[in-house]
Every structure is written in structure tokens, then in C-alpha cells.
Amino acid sequence: MKEQLRVGILGLGVVGSGSVKVLAEQQAKIKEQTGVEVSIVKALIRPGEDKEAFAKEFQLTLTTELSEIVEDPSLDAVIELIGKIHPAKEFITAALENGKHVVTANKDLMAQHGVELVEIAKANNVSLFYEASVAGGIPILRTLTANYLADEITNIRGIVNGTTNYMLTKMLEDGTSYEEALAQAQELGFAESDPTNDVDGIDAAYKMVILTQFAYGMDVALIDLEIQGIRGLSDQDVAQAQAFGYEIKLIGESVKTAGTVNVSVGPVLVPQTHALASIKNEYNGVFINSTGIGQSMFYGPGAGSLPTATSVISDLVAIAKNERLGISAPQFNEYRRPQALTPDEQVIASYYLAVTGIGQEDLQTILQNETVTAKEVVDTNGRIVVLTAPINRLQLAAVEEAVANKGTLERRMRVMEA
Amino acid sequence: MKEQLRVGILGLGVVGSGSVKVLAEQQAKIKEQTGVEVSIVKALIRPGEDKEAFAKEFQLTLTTELSEIVEDPSLDAVIELIGKIHPAKEFITAALENGKHVVTANKDLMAQHGVELVEIAKANNVSLFYEASVAGGIPILRTLTANYLADEITNIRGIVNGTTNYMLTKMLEDGTSYEEALAQAQELGFAESDPTNDVDGIDAAYKMVILTQFAYGMDVALIDLEIQGIRGLSDQDVAQAQAFGYEIKLIGESVKTAGTVNVSVGPVLVPQTHALASIKNEYNGVFINSTGIGQSMFYGPGAGSLPTATSVISDLVAIAKNERLGISAPQFNEYRRPQALTPDEQVIASYYLAVTGIGQEDLQTILQNETVTAKEVVDTNGRIVVLTAPINRLQLAAVEEAVANKGTLERRMRVMEA
Known part of the structure; x- marks a missing residue:
């Protein structure tokens, strides 16, 4: 029975520093309920980055050398918050191969190389958790594995990109143009300076790949999805859809039909009375149809430092519980079915x-x-x-x-x- | 490592027979993912009840003697679906004392005698799970324990009674009177012939007692709550609230202030733009404010045979996983704080x-x-x-x-x- 979980963190940006803070605040409660003292003790930063004051406040050792984290035998787990594919993939691989559990919020990576990384985790008998990769603060992945195992999902629809939902809300409610709405989203820090992944539906597509894996156990690749974005959406279409009784939302949809799945992302006319139409601004929502529960929906912030950090620390807590119970490292999602796409x-x-x-x-x-x-x-x-x-x-x-x-x-x- | 979980069920009403069916449909998937074959093999019925055909179809042994279930050494777990306090409490106690895990949907019982029953479960090293007792098909209790441990909830508000939400929706949308709305709810089978517990807020209060326990670790009794119902609500008030920009909903609210909690149930004016206003008809919703995630909401059916049965079987799956992993029986909610009510x-x-x-x-x-x-x-x-x-x-x-x-x-x- 382990009573300590020592953690290294890769990246001290907004989510990284948020994770350190959330853990510091909740450490006593976590220890009380799991019996494990979880602490982030070391952080990888970029050469020249000034994190001295932060490190002092939270008693972190700083390093610019990956090996000082992934090869440190005193560390049990590593949090990856660098983002994108390279070098995050190599860093996670190195951590797993050194017998560290890994927690990541990296949707691009998990959507594109998740299958391979999960195999590496299994081979090294460690866990790879990534709750924060989909719908930031909404605990949707763990909910799918814990609570829908006795159910059969037939359709999972999500507003899983906060930037475009913010833009569409402004266009609908304030009559803002596409260009203005995008500029506002960038000003508020929702949209990157290059908003391609958001407005072209790529970010939502990554999340739908992961949700499809959790809902149906099926691996699909980006190329299996039909992906449309909202780039250049006209005020006319927003107004016309409204006149028909609909709101335009960027919806990722993963539908099961007779054992096959169809996954798509695109602007969708959602009836004004549907629960998904009530998801406003930068919020996310995941709506599930299943044979047992029927209709259910999970709503919350899709991004942001604190919500994402809270999901990251939740994953650490899950690892701490397993270590405490002496359970051989489980994988996040054990559901596996051969891929079959709907014709x-x-x-x-x-x-x-x-x-x-x-x-x-x-x-x-x-x-x-x-x-x-x-x-x-x-x-x-x-x-x-x-x-x-x-x-x-x-x-x-x-x-x-x-x-x-x-x-x-x-x-x-x-x-x-x- | 156990590879079988043999279950007895007390009561074969709509939720009981639904549970048998849901398990039969999902048995293969559950076995594949947990490694455990879960089967309901014996059922307690009332003397004279005719369940022969059903029992034959699902290979159940029927009995009218409680002892044949709780004292059967071949059974690992018992599902209680009789409802109300007596004799459900005695039956659950007997099952726990005979070393059986127990799953129940009994909110009245868990709200009023949960503390005592959990102690009996602990003393006998078995689990007592009751996901279905709050908001039927919404997996809110397990979500609170699994995903909010690294967070701090400050306010939990719920539409947790489907009957009254159906009535209020009809009154608002169709201008139906209170009496007509109640009659409709009774016709549709939402409201009991004696609707006291629904319309006077008692049913919602039971659920808020349980939610308060999970959100803050604090035991409160019904007497600690301020409880108001919607009995005799006038069309005038519904219309006046609407003119002010609000919808009337029966809301259970559990608020934490400086380490103290205040729990209440009553008709509340909810701003038309708030996510809780979008919960219509017999649906339930639980809205959470927390320091980490911020605002999140869980939406789904609050009752009904299949949703409730799905939650019951989810609890069985959790027990099966623990047995498989050889984990000493965990309790549903390990969070404990001394009670402190807000002055x-x-x-x-x-x-x-x-x-x-x-x-x-x-x-x-x-x-x-x-x-x-x-x-x-x-x-x-x-x-x-x-x-x-x-x-x-x-x-x-x-x-x-x-x-x-x-x-x-x-x-x-x-x-x-x-």
C-alpha cells in the first residue's frame, strides 16, 4: 500500500501552474479520502523561462532536462501539459517506458496516437489517463467508463469546442458578424492567433475520435470522419436557421447503427427546444442517447486553466487510489470493438x-x-x-x-x- | 479473483423486472470488460404474485421467504427494490449482516437511515451502493465521488423530482392549472395516487439529504432542511414570475458558506436564461458550482423503469469490479465532515x-x-x-x-x- 504519490510535471503554462495550485489546495482532502499524499515536486520548464518565484511558493524543483523527470526513480507519475504532437509524444513514451503513470490533457496526441501510447502504457504496467483532453472541466470520459458500462449508447453528440460555440452564440444573440465574433473570441483568449483548428472543426474532431473510443470501443482516425467547420458562416444562414426554429451549433456526432458507427463534425441546425441549444458561450455539452438511461447530458466549461487543471488532478487521484489499493494499473478505457464504419x-x-x-x-x-x-x-x-x-x-x-x-x-x- | 457474482433481488416490480432485463442484455459486455459474470438468479416476490413466466424467461428461482435469499451462501449481492422504510430496512440489514453487498434505489430509507446502514455495511466488510436513489438515470452520486474529490463544491442545486417538474412545465407552457397538471401527471404514472411526497417537496428533500452527504460529507436530517412544496401553486404566480423573467421550478439547494451548509427545498424563481430553466417535463438536472470546475450540470431522466434499472446494474458492475480486483469492500462515499448548519x-x-x-x-x-x-x-x-x-x-x-x-x-x- 503506497501512501505517497510523487509527481513530475512537464510544462508550467496556465494549465500546468493551475494544476499545481489546485493540488496544493485539495491535497489535505485528497489525503484524507484516499490515504495517499499526492504532491507535484518537480517541473520541466523551457530554458530561460522564469518560474523561480512560483517554484519557491509551491516547493518545486525546476529542470530543463526531461531525463531529470522521467528517469527520476523517486517519481511515480508524470503530468504532460506541453501540447501538440512533438515532442509531447516522445516525452510521454519516455515516461511510460520508465514505469511512470502519465496524465495528459493532450487531445491532438491522444486522438492521433492514443492507441499506440495505450499499448506502451500496458506493456509497462502503468496507467495513461486523459480526462482533461475532452471537454476540459466536464468529467465525461470517466463517466462513460464508470456509468455507461451497463448501458448501450446509440448516439453521442457534443458541443466540444468552446471557441466556436462562443462565436455562434454572439452571432445568434447579438447579430455579430463571423469576423467580429472571431476577433472577440481571440481578444478573450478563447481562440488562438491561428484559429484554424477551432473554426475548421479539427479540434472538435479530435475530441469526437476520443469520445467514439469511449462510447463504442471503436478506434477511428480523423480520415474516417466527415469534418466541416464554421469558417465564413454568414449572418443570413444564422438568421434563416432561426426563422426555421433552429440554432446553428458546431456539433460533433457519433452515431451507432446496426453495429457500425458514423462520426462527423459540422455546423448543425439544432431545434431551439433541444437541450444542446441551451449550451451558450464558451461552455461545452455532451448529449447521450442510450437504450437504458435514455437521454442524458453533461454540461460544463470546455477549457480554462482551473477546470482543466481540476480534471488533471482528478486523474492523479484515480492513480493514487489504484496505487493505494495495490491494483495492477488499469487502462482508462477497456472497451474494444473492431472498427466498422456505416456505409x-x-x-x-x-x-x-x-x-x-x-x-x-x-x-x-x-x-x-x-x-x-x-x-x-x-x-x-x-x-x-x-x-x-x-x-x-x-x-x-x-x-x-x-x-x-x-x-x-x-x-x-x-x-x-x- | 472472483469471476462470478451471483445476485438475489428483493421485489420484481417495474424497476426490479427492468433490472433483470437490463442485466440480461448487458451481461456479455459486462463480462468482457470486468471479467466477471454477473447474474441475477433468485427473486423475492409477495405471496400470490404471479411471476412464473418472467422467472422462466430469465432463469430466476422465485421465493416468498427472505431467508432463502439473505441466508443463501451462494449469493454475493442483493438488490433491494421494495421501497419505503419497513420492511426494506430490516431486509437490507439482514443481507448486510449475512455478508452480502447491497444495491438499493431506496431514497426514503437512505436519506433517513443511511448513516446507520452504511455502518452495518462497514462492520460486515461489504458495500452498500445506491446510485439509483437520486435522479434515477443520472449517474450523479458516483460522479461526485469520482470527479469532484479534487474540487470544492460551494453550491449544488437540483431539479430532483420529476413529477413536480412535469407539472410546472405544463403550467408554464400550456397554462394548465395546478389541479389539471397534477391529474395529468397521475394519468402518465409520474405521480402516485397520494402525491403528498412529490408536491410537498418531501421526495426532493430526501434526495437533497443524500446529495449534501456526497457534496460536503455532511449528514443532515430532514428536520435540518427548510422544505416547501408547490401544492396549490396559482396560475397567477406562474404568470407573474414569467413577466419578471423567471420560471418557477421546484429546486433543492445545498449551499456551503464558510464551512457551514444550508439545505432547502422549495419553489424557486429561476432566471429564464439559467441552464436549470431548460430542464423540462419529467427530466431532472443537478447543477453544481465549484471552485475548480466552475459551473457544471448533469441532466437526464429522474425516474422510469429502464433508467433506474440501468443505475442499479451500474452499481452491480462497480461491485463486480471490486470483487475481481480483490479490493476490500469500499463504501460509496468516504467523505466525512462534522455537521455545521448555517445560522x-x-x-x-x-x-x-x-x-x-x-x-x-x-x-x-x-x-x-x-x-x-x-x-x-x-x-x-x-x-x-x-x-x-x-x-x-x-x-x-x-x-x-x-x-x-x-x-x-x-x-x-x-x-x-x-
Whole structure:
């Protein structure tokens, strides 16, 4: 029975220093409830970084050498908060191979190389936990493994990118333009100076890869997903969707149909009465349909120093409990199924299509040729918006091609059923 | 390492038979992920109850003798789904004393005798789990223990009674009267034929007792709570609250202030923009404020056969994992703090007061005497509604007394800050 867990941390940025602070505040409570004294004792910083005062306050040894952390035999676990793929992947690998448990918030890395890293963790009999990688402060991954094992998830939908949800809220509520909304998000520090990963849906896609693994036990790669962003979304579309009774949200969706999954990220028309429409500003929400529980949703901050740090420390607490109980290191998610993707003809949805450069009659002919029913058609000075009845991906592709031959498809979005 | 978990079940009503079905459906998945084959093999029914066909389908042995379950050495765990205090308490005690783990959905019992039963479980080195006792399908209790240990909760607010939330939704959205809404809830099977526990807030109070234990480690009794229901709520108040920008919800609230807690249940004016206002119909929601994560919310079905059964089976899975790992039986919630209730003068809130039989001038005098500021005053044919600025409980009590001396206080509700 271990009564101490000594931890090294890679990176003392906002989440890193937040993690040190959260642990310092909760250390006594954690010790009382787990019987283990968890402490962060060493930190890797970049050469030239000035963290002396912080290190003194929290009794940290600072180093610029990775080996001084991953090869330190007195350390039991390592927190990785450097982000991106390299050198984070090499650092985590080195820590695991040196028999350290690892906690990371790195969604890019876990989405792209998670399978490989989990294998390395297993081979070295240590745990690799990454609760903070999806929806920052929402404890969604541990909840999926602990509470949905006796259930069968059929659909998991998430607002998992705070930047774009903030932008869409401003566009909807204040009539802000896309460009202004992006500038505001950057000013508030939600969006990076290069917001590509946020607005093009890549960040959300990483999270959906991880959620799909936890919900269905299936590994999918980014290339298996259909990914659309909200770049250049027009005020017109926001207003038109609203007139139809919907709010536009950037939704990641992972749907199980007859043992196969379809994972997508894109702007979606969410009914104004749906719980996901109530997720505002930089908040995240994950909505689950399952055969047992039915409909459930988890809501909270998707990012931020303290929420993310709290998830990181929760992972440390889980490791401390396992060490205390002398349990051979469990992996975060033991659910495994072979990958099976839903064929295009079985991926069914209704769509919002905004078309220009094409007459209403020609558009109707195109839809009829592909047996697509239009439930709504609105023509505003030659910009035609159509809401379709449910169609499959092959029909959609045929319509898109035919439209592109005669005019321009300005925006295509899925429509969520009420 | 145990590879089998044999379970007896007390009661084969809707949740009991639902639990048998959910387990049958998920048995293979549970075995694959935990390494343990969990099976319900024996059921206690009432004399004369006809469950032969059901028992045959699911290979259950039926009995009308408690001892045949609790004294059966081949059984590892017992599920209690009889409900109410007696004889459920005696049955659970007998099971624990015979070394069986126990899973129950019994909120009345756990709220009133939980401390005693947990002690019996500890003394017999078995687990007592009761996830389904609060907010049926929402995995809130395990989430609180697993994910908020590294955080500090300051406020936990819940819509934890589905019947009253259904009624309030109908009253707000369809203009249904209180009596009609109650009749509808009874027709749909949400409300019992005697709806006292629902409409008077008792059921919600039981759940807040349990949530307070999990959030702060503090045992409180029903007598420590201020409990108000929604009995006889008038259409006028629903409409007036709406005009002020609020929806009336039956909210259980457990607030921590300087190490002390205040727990209450009552109709509350929730700002229309607050996430709790989006919880409609029979759904439940638990909203948490904490120093680390910030604001988070868990939403799902509060009752119903399948959601509740899924929570029951989740508890069995947790027991199976512990048995498999050879862990000495953990208790559900290891967090313990001595009880400390917030003194009345430190319980601060704004209130909605509806008064009749008293003139506006007299009412203003009463408020001034207690230094209570009115933010809104609306006089509709002599029925005066006041929204106060924040005041403490002593001021409130003094106003209530003074009003009662001259007229009638028809309705008093807390107002939630935006």
C-alpha cells in the first residue's frame, strides 16, 4: 500500500501552474479520502523561462532536462501539459517506458496516437489517463467508463469546442458578424492567433475520435470522419436557421447503427427546444442517447486553466487510489470493438442547403432527380435555402454535384431531429 | 479473483423486472470488460404474485421467504427494490449482516437511515451502493465521488423530482392549472395516487439529504432542511414570475458558506436564461458550482423503469469490479465532515412575496421596518407581489410575521441569482 504519490510535471503554462495550485489546495482532502499524499515536486520548464518565484511558493524543483523527470526513480507519475504532437509524444513514451503513470490533457496526441501510447502504457504496467483532453472541466470520459458500462449508447453528440460555440452564440444573440465574433473570441483568449483548428472543426474532431473510443470501443482516425467547420458562416444562414426554429451549433456526432458507427463534425441546425441549444458561450455539452438511461447530458466549461487543471488532478487521484489499493494499473478505457464504419447509403439526415446562381425550377429538378423532398424552400433575392427531408449520403453527394455544375452550394448543414 | 457474482433481488416490480432485463442484455459486455459474470438468479416476490413466466424467461428461482435469499451462501449481492422504510430496512440489514453487498434505489430509507446502514455495511466488510436513489438515470452520486474529490463544491442545486417538474412545465407552457397538471401527471404514472411526497417537496428533500452527504460529507436530517412544496401553486404566480423573467421550478439547494451548509427545498424563481430553466417535463438536472470546475450540470431522466434499472446494474458492475480486483469492500462515499448548519442570519436570498388583505402602503412600512428593499412591486386588484433585494432569514421571518398579522402571505418563493 503506497501512501505517497510523487509527481513530475512537464510544462508550467496556465494549465500546468493551475494544476499545481489546485493540488496544493485539495491535497489535505485528497489525503484524507484516499490515504495517499499526492504532491507535484518537480517541473520541466523551457530554458530561460522564469518560474523561480512560483517554484519557491509551491516547493518545486525546476529542470530543463526531461531525463531529470522521467528517469527520476523517486517519481511515480508524470503530468504532460506541453501540447501538440512533438515532442509531447516522445516525452510521454519516455515516461511510460520508465514505469511512470502519465496524465495528459493532450487531445491532438491522444486522438492521433492514443492507441499506440495505450499499448506502451500496458506493456509497462502503468496507467495513461486523459480526462482533461475532452471537454476540459466536464468529467465525461470517466463517466462513460464508470456509468455507461451497463448501458448501450446509440448516439453521442457534443458541443466540444468552446471557441466556436462562443462565436455562434454572439452571432445568434447579438447579430455579430463571423469576423467580429472571431476577433472577440481571440481578444478573450478563447481562440488562438491561428484559429484554424477551432473554426475548421479539427479540434472538435479530435475530441469526437476520443469520445467514439469511449462510447463504442471503436478506434477511428480523423480520415474516417466527415469534418466541416464554421469558417465564413454568414449572418443570413444564422438568421434563416432561426426563422426555421433552429440554432446553428458546431456539433460533433457519433452515431451507432446496426453495429457500425458514423462520426462527423459540422455546423448543425439544432431545434431551439433541444437541450444542446441551451449550451451558450464558451461552455461545452455532451448529449447521450442510450437504450437504458435514455437521454442524458453533461454540461460544463470546455477549457480554462482551473477546470482543466481540476480534471488533471482528478486523474492523479484515480492513480493514487489504484496505487493505494495495490491494483495492477488499469487502462482508462477497456472497451474494444473492431472498427466498422456505416456505409454512405445508411447515413441518413436532413440537410439545410443554401444555393446561389441557380433558379428555383432548376433546383427543384435536381432534387426530384435524386428523389429528395424539400420540406421548406425560401428564395431571398436569388439565394435559395432548402430544408430537405431525410436523405442518405449518396443522394446528398449527387445533389451537391448537380448544384455545383449549375451554380454554387454556399452552405450545407445537417438538421438535428427534434 | 472472483469471476462470478451471483445476485438475489428483493421485489420484481417495474424497476426490479427492468433490472433483470437490463442485466440480461448487458451481461456479455459486462463480462468482457470486468471479467466477471454477473447474474441475477433468485427473486423475492409477495405471496400470490404471479411471476412464473418472467422467472422462466430469465432463469430466476422465485421465493416468498427472505431467508432463502439473505441466508443463501451462494449469493454475493442483493438488490433491494421494495421501497419505503419497513420492511426494506430490516431486509437490507439482514443481507448486510449475512455478508452480502447491497444495491438499493431506496431514497426514503437512505436519506433517513443511511448513516446507520452504511455502518452495518462497514462492520460486515461489504458495500452498500445506491446510485439509483437520486435522479434515477443520472449517474450523479458516483460522479461526485469520482470527479469532484479534487474540487470544492460551494453550491449544488437540483431539479430532483420529476413529477413536480412535469407539472410546472405544463403550467408554464400550456397554462394548465395546478389541479389539471397534477391529474395529468397521475394519468402518465409520474405521480402516485397520494402525491403528498412529490408536491410537498418531501421526495426532493430526501434526495437533497443524500446529495449534501456526497457534496460536503455532511449528514443532515430532514428536520435540518427548510422544505416547501408547490401544492396549490396559482396560475397567477406562474404568470407573474414569467413577466419578471423567471420560471418557477421546484429546486433543492445545498449551499456551503464558510464551512457551514444550508439545505432547502422549495419553489424557486429561476432566471429564464439559467441552464436549470431548460430542464423540462419529467427530466431532472443537478447543477453544481465549484471552485475548480466552475459551473457544471448533469441532466437526464429522474425516474422510469429502464433508467433506474440501468443505475442499479451500474452499481452491480462497480461491485463486480471490486470483487475481481480483490479490493476490500469500499463504501460509496468516504467523505466525512462534522455537521455545521448555517445560522439564519447568514442565509441570504431574494424573495418573491405574494400578499393579499393588506394595502400597498402598509406593506411598504413593514418592509421598511425590517430594512428590506423591494426591487419590484406589482399590485393586481389588491394582490400585491414584491421582489425583494437579498435579505437574511431573520428579516424574512419578521416580514412574514408582520404580514400575517394584517393580511395573508399567499406565496413565498426564493429567487435565484442570474
